Amino acid sequence: MQKLNIGMVGYGFMGRTHSNAFSQVSHFFDIPYQPVLKAVCARNTARAESFAAKWGYGSVETDWRRLVESPHIDLIDIASPNDTHAEIAIAAARAGKMVMCEKPLGRNGAEAERMTQAVEEAGVPNMVWYNYRRVPAVTMAREIIGQGRLGKIFHYRAKFLQDWTISSDLPQGGEGLWRLDVNVAGSGVTGDLLAHCIDTALWLNGGIEEVSAMTETFIKQRKHNLTGQVEPVGIDDASAFLARFQNGSLATFEATRYARGHKALYTLEINGEHASLAWDLHDLHRLQYFDHGDEGRLRGWRSIHITDGDHPYMKHWWVPGLQIGYEHTFIHQAADFLSAAAKGESASPTFREALQTDYVTDAVLESAAHRKWVAVRSAEAARAGGGAHEN
Numbered sequence: 001m002q003k004l005n006i007g008m009v010g011y012g013f014m015g016r017t018h019s020n021a022f023s024q025v026s027h028f029f030d031i032p033y034q035p036v037l038k039a040v041c042a043r044n045t046a047r048a049e050s051f052a053a054k055w056g057y058g059s060v061e062t063d064w065r066r067l068v069e070s071p072h073i074d075l076i077d078i079a080s081p082n083d084t085h086a087e088i089a090i091a092a093a094r095a096g097k098m099v100m101c102e103k104p105l106g107r108n109g110a111e112a113e114r115m116t117q118a119v120e121e122a123g124v125p126n127m128v129w130y131n132y133r134r135v136p137a138v139t140m141a142r143e144i145i146g147q148g149r150l151g152k153i154f155h156y157r158a159k160f161l162q163d164w165t166i167s168s169d170l171p172q173g174g175e176g177l178w179r180l181d182v183n184v185a186g187s188g189v190t191g192d193l194l195a196h197c198i199d200t201a202l203w204l205n206g207g208i209e210e211v212s213a214m215t216e217t218f219i220k221q222r223k224h225n226l227t228g229q230v231e232p233v234g235i236d237d238a239s240a241f242l243a244r245f246q247n248g249s250l251a252t253f254e255a256t257r258y259a260r261g262h263k264a265l266y267t268l269e270i271n272g273e274h275a276s277l278a279w280d281l282h283d284l285h286r287l288q289y290f291d292h293g294d295e296g297r298l299r300g301w302r303s304i305h306i307t308d309g310d311h312p313y314m315k316h317w318w319v320p321g322l323q324i325g326y327e328h329t330f331i332h333q334a335a336d337f338l339s340a341a342a343k344g345e346s347a348s349p350t351f352r353e354a355l356q357t358d359y360v361t362d363a364v365l366e367s368a369a370h371r372k373w374v375a376v377r378s379a380e381a382a383r384a385g386g387g388a389h390e391n
């Protein structure tokens with residue numbers, strides 16, 4: 001099997017999920033590449049070395065540029081905060097490396113456009129880690145929708161709720177808290193949590209035409225960890241929007257870090273003429289399905305346990321009835337990417353597909369700022385037109 005040398009940037013939460021995925025993928029999937037954990041990059045040498053030793057990386061770098069320049073690296077995997085994505089991805093593409101990037105692709109559409117242009121100009125395989133597409137129950141939802149079982153779609157509903165920033169004593173910025181610093185994150189829950197909901201929605205229900213949003217920053221000032229000063233908070237703490245899809249369906253989306261009691265409650269529901277589907281991250285191996293075509297007296301919501309060999313991805317795991325979890329979604333994504341990359345292709349969501357999500361989040365923030373409906377730009381039209389933000 002051909003070896004594929006991976007250079008990973010970042011050893012935090014996502015650095016661990018990705019390292020685990022690359023370590024496990026060839027044990028469970030027949031893929032044409034053998035991923036090799038060649039080098040990990042982070043700014044703190046001692047901690048990077050400890051991470052490398054734990055996960056089996058061959059070497060350590062403290063500057064991502066050395067990874068990108070290295071002739072021994074085939075693939076750059078970006079698992080660092082949002083403000084680093086564009087510079088690293090563009091340099092990696094120009095160096096001819098395959099690029100995998102964490103979400104959101106850019107801090108805004110303009111940044112994501114430049115990244116998309118760079119990978120397409122270089123012709124390198126690329127993908128963005130919107131991992132919820134690879135939860136078998138969510139993949140199964142797409143298959144059911146693709147079979148036309150829902151008929152005309154009327155409604156899409158999604159929410160992603162957390163509660164970890166309620167305390168006004170929580171500082172912003174720096175390690176672990178970069179999500180509260182708008183310069184690093186780009187936005188708050190819109191780019192962080194709603195981006196996941198939007199990516200899944202675009203995949204399941206097609207394009208979004210227009211949005212009307214409201215956002216709120218409940219705590220207006222926080223101490224900044226890097227300056228030691230109390231500074232204005234620039235992120236949205238909560239974000240909710242109405243959307244109209246191209247297929248005529250109406251949608252509501254909501255995300256917040258102020259829903260006391262909720263840690264990561266991602267739920268979605270889709271209602272069609274003939275059937276409905278619902279999914280809940282806290283019960284991720286189940287898909288709820290209601291089919292109006294069932295015999296009347298027996299009609300009701302089915303709770304399908306997605307663990308059988310003919311369910312998406314599941315034949316690669318244990319025996320029917322035994323569940324898998326969160327980390328497996330990254331293994332599925334690595335498997336799909338490596339299979340595509342071996343043919344010189346990208347895997348979904350590609351940078352261009354993830355650019356579409358950034359266009360939706362841009363429209364959400366613009367709508368909230370101006371209190372008006374905003375039309376969503378099209379990533380495909382931007383390809384045809386060469387992009388509106390080129391520089």
Ligand SMILES: NC(=O)c1ccc[n+]([C@@H]2O[C@H](COP(=O)([O-])OP(=O)(O)OC[C@H]3O[C@@H](n4cnc5c(N)ncnc54)[C@H](O)[C@@H]3O)[C@@H](O)[C@H]2O)c1
Nearest residue numbers: 010011012013014041042079080081082102103104129176
């Ligand atoms: N797909 C998902 O479900 C999911 C979940 C969490 C985070 N994310 C995304 O993953 C990315 C990382 O988030 P995280 O939660 O792992 O963050 P984290 O804070 O846990 O880890 C970030 C890592 O990046 C490193 N880093 C920071 N700046 C760097 C630089 N200039 N060069 C090299 N390394 C640098 C840090 O040392 C740290 O190891 C973000 O873009 C985030 O939005 C995605």
